[in-house]
Structure formats: C-alpha cells, structure tokens
Amino acid sequence: MITLILVRHAKSDWGTGLDDHERPLNDRGRRDAPVMARRLAATGVRPARILSSTAVRARTTAQTFADALGVSVETDEGLYGAPGSRLLATAAACGVTDVMVVAHDPGMTVLAEQLSDGGIGAMPTCAVATFVWDTDDWDVATAVPPARWNLDTPRDVSGD
Secondary structure: OEEEEEEEOOOEOOOOOOOHHHOOEOHHHHHHHHHHHHHHHHOOOOOOEEEEOOOHHHHHHHHHHHHHHOOOEEEOHHHOOOOHHHHHHHHHOOOOOEEEEEEOOOHHHHHHHHHOOOOOOOOOOOOEEEEEEOOOOHHHHOOOOOOEEEEEOHHHHHOO
16 A cells, blocks of 8 residues: 655744745644644554655654654655645655655645545645555556545644
C-alpha cells in the first residue's frame, strides 16, 4: 500500500515584515499544528519520511508532526511554491511508500482536489489529507485514483 499524507503548513504571521519564505507561525498556527499532529498520530498512520518546504512556516509545521510521529524531517527547496504535479512527483521519487509532504497553496489544494476527484475543494491551513492506494508501485499510484482518502482540518477539531 502507498500512503500519501499532504499537510498544508499551519497559519502563518503576515504582520512581521519578513520575507515570505521567513514568515513564522502565528498564535493559531502554533496552537493548531500540535493538535493536528496528535490527531494524525492517534490514527496509527506513520510516514517513513516527512518532506517539507524550506519556508519557516512549513518547516515548523513539519517538525511538530515529526515530533508527534517519531519521524525526521527532510527539507526540499523545490517544495516551496511548488505546483501539485511537483508535490506528487517529489513524493513518488522519495523511495518509500508512506510519505508526508508539508507545503503550500495553491499546490496543496490543486493536488488534493485532483486526487480526491473534486471531493476536497480546499486545503485550509494545517489541513491533513491522507490518500491510500492498494499498490506498492508509485507508477501505478500516480496514474490511478487512490482507493480511499480522508481530510481532517483544524475546523473539524474546534468546531469554528
């Protein structure tokens, strides 16, 4: 089985005056990331690798998930602002069948929407979309829809 977990970075702080790449998480992001990481850990899903954009907000989100899941984070500058096709290609090329990718919109939403056949219309900040294929071959997985998928968002937790 192949499991792809897409995580959009947690909410970031726009008011810092920092370059986009350097923006940190804001209070909501720092609150949501550990909650979502614990929720994923509780499902028993454990990626073998976590790939993250090099942006501070993505790396911080990825590290929070890594701490909860007991997995290390690998950064890839090609994931910063990447289109959905690149996110999927990077996951497929990473050499494992269970992988998490932490990155940005619009690429995250485009890929999640594509893989869910339109069932996921948006990936809010800190959303976790899990896709599972009944194959161990990424060439097959990238060519056919997943057997099942799930979307979990901070809104599902807080009821906001």
